[in-house]
Amino acid sequence: MPKLQIKNISKTFDSTKVLNDINLNVSQGEFTVLVGPSGSGKSTILRIIAGLENATSGEIELNGKVINNLQPKDRDIAMVFQNYALYPHMNVYENLAFPLRMRNLSSETIKKSVYETSELLGIKHYLTKKPKELSGGERQRIALGRAIIRKPQLFLMDEPLSNLDAKLRTQMRAELLKLHKTLSTTVIYVTHDQIEALTMGNKIVVLNHGMIQQIGSPSEVYHLPSNIFVGGFIGNPPMNFFNVKITDDFKFLFLGELVHEVKLNEKLLSKLKLSGLINKTIALGIRPEHIFIKHNSDKTPNEVSFNARIELLEMLGNEYLIYASTINKPEKVSFSIKAFENKNYAHNSNITVAFNLDKSLFFDKTSGKIINT
Numbered sequence: 001m002p003k004l005q006i007k008n009i010s011k012t013f014d015s016t017k018v019l020n021d022i023n024l025n026v027s028q029g030e031f032t033v034l035v036g037p038s039g040s041g042k043s044t045i046l047r048i049i050a051g052l053e054n055a056t057s058g059e060i061e062l063n064g065k066v067i068n069n070l071q072p073k074d075r076d077i078a079m080v081f082q083n084y085a086l087y088p089h090m091n092v093y094e095n096l097a098f099p100l101r102m103r104n105l106s107s108e109t110i111k112k113s114v115y116e117t118s119e120l121l122g123i124k125h126y127l128t129k130k131p132k133e134l135s136g137g138e139r140q141r142i143a144l145g146r147a148i149i150r151k152p153q154l155f156l157m158d159e160p161l162s163n164l165d166a167k168l169r170t171q172m173r174a175e176l177l178k179l180h181k182t183l184s185t186t187v188i189y190v191t192h193d194q195i196e197a198l199t200m201g202n203k204i205v206v207l208n209h210g211m212i213q214q215i216g217s218p219s220e221v222y223h224l225p226s227n228i229f230v231g232g233f234i235g236n237p238p239m240n241f242f243n244v245k246i247t248d249d250f251k252f253l254f255l256g257e258l259v260h261e262v263k264l265n266e267k268l269l270s271k272l273k274l275s276g277l278i279n280k281t282i283a284l285g286i287r288p289e290h291i292f293i294k295h296n297s298d299k300t301p302n303e304v305s306f307n308a309r310i311e312l313l314e315m316l317g318n319e320y321l322i323y324a325s326t327i328n329k330p331e332k333v334s335f336s337i338k339a340f341e342n343k344n345y346a347h348n349s350n351i352t353v354a355f356n357l358d359k360s361l362f363f364d365k366t367s368g369k370i371i372n373t
Contacts, residue, residue, distance in 0.1 A: 003027055003029075003154065004025070004026040004154060005060070006024040006049070006059075006060055007023060008021050008022070008023060008057065008058040008059070010057045011055055018041050019041045019048075022041075023212070026203075028186055029186055030203055031177075031187045031189065032187065032188050032201060032202075033190075033191060033196075033197040033200055033201030034046070034189070034190045034191075035190075035191055035234075036207035036208050036233070037233065040207040040209060041211075042191075042207055045207075046079070046190050049154075050077055050156055051067070051070060051072035052079075062075065062076070062153060062154065063153065076153045077152055078148070079155075079158065080144055080157045080158070080160045082162050084139045084143040085143065086142055086146075091129060092118075092126045092128070092131075092134075093127040093128065095145075095146055096127075096145050097114050099149060099150050100149060113149050114127070121144060122141070136165075140164065140172060144160075148179075148183065155186065155188070156187075156188050156190075158190045159192070160176075161173065161176075195236060198222060203217065204221045206229075206233065206234065208229050213229055213230050214230045221234050222234055226369065226370055227367075227368040228283060228365075229368060231361070235288075237321060237336040239286065239288075240285065240336060242335070243256075243281050244282060245282070246269070246277075246279070247279055252264060254306070255326060256331055257329065262303075268371065268372060275371065277364060282362055282363060284363075285360060285362070285363060286355050286360045288335075288337050290355050290360075291353055291354070293322075293339065294353065302356055303354050303357070304355055304357055307326070308335075308351055309325055309348060309349070310322055310348060310349050311324055313347060319339065320341075322338075322339055323336050324336070
């Protein structure tokens with residue numbers, strides 16, 4: 001049985017539906033990440049699980065027990081907030097001890113738990129300090145400690161690293177993952193940062209407009225997005241999309257022009273026929289790292305090449321992000337390339353780019369759904 005089951009949860013504020021029929025199972029010890037743009041319903045799901053909001057409909061089960069009507073304090077769930085939520089008038093020791101005092105535990109038990117937790121998080125030397133004397137990263141450790149010390153059945157984390165600078169965020173991500181492995185805890189983590197989602201979660205739940213778009217491993221949501229939204233949201237830069245068409249006689253048109261010497265997958269052709277998408281415009285999706293700049297006239301099997309102009313260059317250490325747009329095509333499309341070499345690319349220069357058709361995915365433009373699978 002899953003540790004947590006969310007069954008047909010919907011939430012309406014006034015006349016606005018912010019969650020629509022959410023179903024999700026979270027297993028014991030799993031690190032599940034809810035990711036999506038602002039307003040997609042991520043934090044609302046967390047607040048409903050914690051009991052800070054009531055669902056309009058649906059059920060939440062924790063270890064097989066329906067918890068909808070339980071008070072937050074009776075759910076045995078700990079929540080870590082974006083703003084740390086520490087008591088400013090208490091020192092670190094008192095902040096950590098507070099949830100245990102609320103349970104009327106003995107002073108000796110509290111002292112033992114505080115020292116064990118502070119040792120685990122490397123915050124033992126902060127115990128006499130007040131929150132205002134600590135940095136953002138230190139405060140976040142204290143907030144984590146206050147959640148951990150209770151030994152709850154489930155941890156909820158609502159963008160806990162969003163107030164930290166980039167370097168500290170990376171460091172804290174690693175520390176959170178180590179902590180998760182050490183404690184074998186069950187975590188539901190909310191973020192709008194795709195990098196955070198992909199590096200931390202072993203299950204990713206992609207949301208948009210209060211609906212689940214895809215549930216899968218980081219590899220699945222990145223390499224096999226279920227629809228155009230997921231492909232265009234997950235990844236930095238996201239997936240590129242181009243209009244293509246497969247004609248009645250199975251010729252391949254890329255941006256309105258015929259491409260010779262490409263062989264279309266039989267399974268794809270069969271799906272296009274069954275879906276009535278032959279001779280209709282569909283979307284071809286290709287990741288930036290799968291587009292390359294050609295430096296010679298050699299051509300590999302199933303290669304699609306075209307001319308483009310560089311509009312912007314970004315150097316990111318060992319890689320370059322090249323933002324370009326098509327030229328000499330019936331349709332102008334902007335796209336991005338990840339390059340791992342320095343060839344002295346210049347702004348406004350013309351280039352020839354290519355990709356292998358076998359690395360691309362195809363999507364129905366009307367429904368947005370992937371066609372390949």
